[in-house]
Amino acid sequence: MTPHSSALSATAPSGREFQDVGAGVRTPGVQERRVRAVMPRAPRRGRSARSLWVGDVGAVVLATALMARTSAVVTQFGELLALVVLLALAQTGLHLRKGLYQDRLSRSVLAETPALASCTLLVWGAAAALLAAWDHGYALSFSALGLAVAMQVLTLIVLRAVCHQVWRVRRSRRPHPAIIVGQGPDVHRLVHVLQQQPQLGLHPVGLATTSRFPPPFSGDRGPALPVLTDRDAVLRALIQNGVRHVVLARSGGSPTLPAPDLMRLFATHGQQVWIVDSGEENHQVVPPRSLPDHLYGYPAQLLRTRAARRPSMYVKRAVDVVMSGAALVLLAPVLVVCALAVRCSDGSGVLFRQVRIGQDERPFMLLKFRTLRPADDVESETRWNVAGDARMSRVGGFLRRSSLDELPQLWNVLRGDMSLVGPRPERPYFVAKFAKEHPGYAARHRMPAGITGLAQVNGLRGDTSIADRARFDNRYITTWTLWQDITVMLRTAVSLLRLGGG
Incomplete structure (x- = not known):
């Protein structure tokens, strides 16, 4: 039994089942406010996104500096600074649109390269057109423009590869506790994968099931996993283990979500909820307008439990x-x-x-x-x-x-x-x-x-x-x-x- 799972009770306490917890709006009482107060400090959200953004701005600076060295069009410091700011703003907006800053379970710079290249071409193409329209003397040559684009794409790839590798090393050394929500043999297979693959960065500490009489669960080659059958048991698991990730396993293509009260619990405590198709035949989760994500081959998508702070x-x-x-x-x-x-x-x-x-x-x-x-x-x-x-x-x-x-x-x-x-x-x-x-x-x-x-x-x-x-x-x-x-x-x-x- 791992330290994470030993803190949980394998049997659910008395209370409403999942079928009943969504029956109304639950007003947090004194006990729940108290456990919120002792909630372990969450890992700083958006740290990886900030690192990627800093790398993107650095790539813009290098590309602009190379353009200035190879072309005598824009040489004044004020003009260069304004160009860098405009390029960085435009690139950040496009990368946000493409989902290049969002949290992901799997990260690959090769999968991101087409989006990085297309965004860079669009930004520099628009910048060159605006400069030429503003003054014909500011028109960039094709060689200067091509060097700037190539430098920026190459720098983006290298910096993002470094960021992703650092992220993978950290997650493999210290995987985050996670609660799995779902039922059935497909969900159990998903739990086995997480237990056997620590490099995925998620360590299951409890299985929340919607069944009133769940079968006993035990890991294949991992520790026995506590079964959580009501809201109070899930709340204790969140508090005692410092859980920041919830994997909502969809089996057989079922779109069913947990009870609204349970989803509000995750939103209140700041958990990230991932929808993962645990069935072997399911491949329908890829969200539109963003890069596809997966959890060891299982299609995955980050679910918004509250308004995203974009x-x-x-x-x-x-x-x-x-x-x-x-x-x-x-x-x-x-x-x-x-x-x-x-x-x-x-x-x-x-x-x-x-x-x-x-x-x-x-x-x-x-x-x-x-x-x-x-x-x-x-x-x-x-x-x-x-x-x-x-x-x-x-x-x-x-x-x-x-x-x-x-x-x-x-x-x-x-x-x-x-x-x-x-x-x-x-x-x-x-x-x-x-x-x-x-x-x-x-x-x-x-x-x-x-x-x-x-x-x-x-x-x-x-x-x-x-x-x-x-x-x-x-x-x-x-x-x-x-x-x-x-x-x-x-x-x-x-x-x-x-x-x-x-």
Whole structure:
């Protein structure tokens, strides 16, 4: 028995099984908050990506220096520095697009070479075209351009080969503890492979199975592997072993994922979840627009359990701050008029505060202009729709129809509680209710909540299908881009103008 596996209990404690843990939203209690506090410090994420990025920038610098030595076109230091910055930015964007910085289970510079070469040709070709268009005196000769491209590609290959070799040595010497999720003989074969091949960098410390009565598991030539049959056992395994990787083994082509509550557990504690086709006939996992990955021949793909912190996500936050701040200033007269109208029509208490669930199921206080005064807190928390309520004044009805009651949420966006675009946040009571009734509803919390979203611009507002909303919200998260946010905001503006004109 290895030190990792000895820390686990081979029998699951009493508690809900996997079939039941996704029944609702689990609010972390005192015990879970305590175990989070003692969670071992995670390995620094993105270290390999930073190393690759530094190597890429170094390759750009060398290629630009060679171009300057072989061509008298660009010689001033300021011009060279500007060219290096532009080339580095363009190359980083293309490499991100190609998936050349993402975490991988298998790394091969030969597999990356075509993508590296094509990105380099595109970047330098565009740079040469822009320089010639700016001034004919800056036109690069074919020899200078060819030398720069060749130098950059060669440097990229050498530096990435070194980075990948360092990564392989580190992972083989100190493999990361991992939990395997799945059942069946194919999954057992995958566990055997990981136990027998330490150079893969993953050391299995537990088998999480969805079966209520799992068969006993023992390694072929490795140690006996503890079987985890409920959420609490998985949580203890994560804590005691410092698990940072989860292998979700799909057998027989089954697309079934673990219960939503278990996936939220992995997202909360920062585990990386890998989908691996463990069946011999499965070869359908290769993700689009990225290099294929594998785990000792098994097709593999990194699953996003929360919104990826790509550079564009920070741009999204910057856009939220700038636009919400500007909107609060520009719309200040409208806010004042709405507040005075509510005060004169409905009395004191202009703002309505309500607890909503945001990203990663964190509660926050959402702000709106008061359009109706609920009878008590129970009505406020559990009544689904107040449209058409006789207690609503004309001012309240107008604010709701025109969506002006949502304007105070710009302050929520500025504070970071929400985003301009994202899944609409809901009250805790309905989050728990809808998570029971609609698979995938809880997955909406992978990204910040929004004032408007893809579901809303497709007409899913008010008393509409929750299943349809969840489907649109999850599609928005899966296919998220900055351009999609822009299109949603434009469509929202058009719908508001139509409403105002109607």
